[in-house]
Amino acid sequence: MDELKPKEKEFVENYIENGGNATQAIKDSKYKAKNDNSAGVLGHKQLRKVKIKKAIKSIADSIPDELLIEKHLALLNKQEVVTKNNVTSGEVDVIPTGEIDANAVKSGLDMAYKLKSSYAPEKRIIDLNTIGNLKPEELAIAKTSEAELNKLEDGTSTKEKENA
Numbered sequence: 001m002d003e004l005k006p007k008e009k010e011f012v013e014n015y016i017e018n019g020g021n022a023t024q025a026i027k028d029s030k031y032k033a034k035n036d037n038s039a040g041v042l043g044h045k046q047l048r049k050v051k052i053k054k055a056i057k058s059i060a061d062s063i064p065d066e067l068l069i070e071k072h073l074a075l076l077n078k079q080e081v082v083t084k085n086n087v088t089s090g091e092v093d094v095i096p097t098g099e100i101d102a103n104a105v106k107s108g109l110d111m112a113y114k115l116k117s118s119y120a121p122e123k124r125i126i127d128l129n130t131i132g133n134l135k136p137e138e139l140a141i142a143k144t145s146e147a148e149l150n151k152l153e154d155g156t157s158t159k160e161k162e163n164a
Helices: 006-017 022-028 036-047 050-061 065-076 102-115 136-154 158-163
Strands: 079-085 092-100
Touching (some): 022 036, 036 050, 065 102
């Protein structure tokens, strides 16, 4: 992460801390975002930079798989609890319900798989050939844009390499 600027480094750290939420990472960093929408756009823009992708991947790769397995097992077995105020002692009693805490399991697994990049890539559902009313030159521009987007997803865009 040494090649990152201080703001980029802070973004990467916040991105990891926020479980892969780029919008929240921008809001928690020194970037000036006017609202959630601009924070989301700026966060997405940061995630497209090759050097930021590499920094996130290097941090994710440093998480030992054994630790993930251990944490997954702990989360999968985590039980919900009910807290009640004990009027006699004035303390709070924590009572296990015996039920699995599904939200904890989902959140923990979600964050781990995001960081490890184990999710399948998202697929676009728009087929450019089925969109009606496009002129041939518009279709050609759309296909060129789609090809460039595919290159960005693979990290092979020439523009992105220049920005790195």
